[in-house]
Amino acid sequence: MYEGIVQDLIDELGRLPGIGPKSAQRIAFHIVQTESFDVTRLSEILRDVREKVRFCSICGNVAEQETCSICRDPRRSPATICVVEEAKDVVAIERTREFRGLYHVLGGAISPIDGIGPDDLRIRQLLQRLADGVVTEVIIATDPNLEGEATATYLTRLLMQPGLRVTRLASGLPVGGDLEYADEVTLGRAFEGRRVIEH
Template identity: 85%
Template sequence: MYEGIVQDLIDELGRLPGIGPKSAQRIAFHILQTENFDVSHLAEILTTVREKVKFCSICGNISEQETCAICRDPRRDPALICVVEEAKDVVAIERTREFRGLYHVLGGAISPIDGIGPDQLRIRELMQRLADGTVTEVILATDPNLEGEATATYLSRLLTTLEIRVTRLASGLPVGGDLEYADEVTLGRAFEGRRVVG
């Protein structure tokens, strides 16, 4: 629609999740029309994020260090592990201030249509964390949609062989929704009302 580099910018912005063609066009024109917009600072931050941010070697959360702040916090309860799909879900749960245990980020959910099976997720790492007997409860906090439910069902069946209490977040979360969009009250109530799986 536009010529050359402007269209390239709109196309690149449109590849970001949640940014459609119109939003990409608005962002591109904001960058072009705002004189005090510091493009070099934005580029520097993007480059720095790619270089410095990695995934926690223990839980898979994002971190600038080898382990994330939650895994390094001695006040967290090591007997509780909350399993989530993505690092952004950790932030959503932390906002509720209801959970004081540790996390395990799977890196997605089982989705055969997208070619994602259990082997593509961090399930092996979860089982290694559970092997030492420290954990007494695993809370399955996957999204309340088809993929999240399939992942929770798979994990609950896998974990029944261990002597660990397995719970799932209670109702209150909308089916088909994402944890990151749930408000703190709804997510907090879902946490309080979690139930045993199986």
């Protein structure tokens, strides 16, 4: 424990997701000890983020306007929607440069333990987007964990309708991984998703 304002800074940093006590302490001391660290700039950016960033009215991705840059892009295919849990998942998929459709951000995953049910997610908005019949495929790209699987199963049942193809991202062994370290679920998925090797 440190005195006064230094401990307050460590406590506040420690409240951020993914930052434990040691990381919070390391960041706090970096801010305190590094004279070139621009605290004013950081505080301005934090204030701007809070004031200017919102969620896209169409897909739920982060945006600085009413709609995000992906929804505004006329080169994107409106026939395919990729459903993800969080806005950070959009960034991960965009980095692959493999997907040219649109997104739908649910805002989480079904988790009864945490009190999150289907009504707490942006599922109703997804159904509204599908109502006009333009979308021909929905790709479910929720996380391959218990909550993500529950969400994918719920969505699959809900979306089964004529003329709409519902797919799930494949999951399995990571590149560079060893079989001996893979868990049973990952190995099982790898076997389910195996494909024929073309000659």
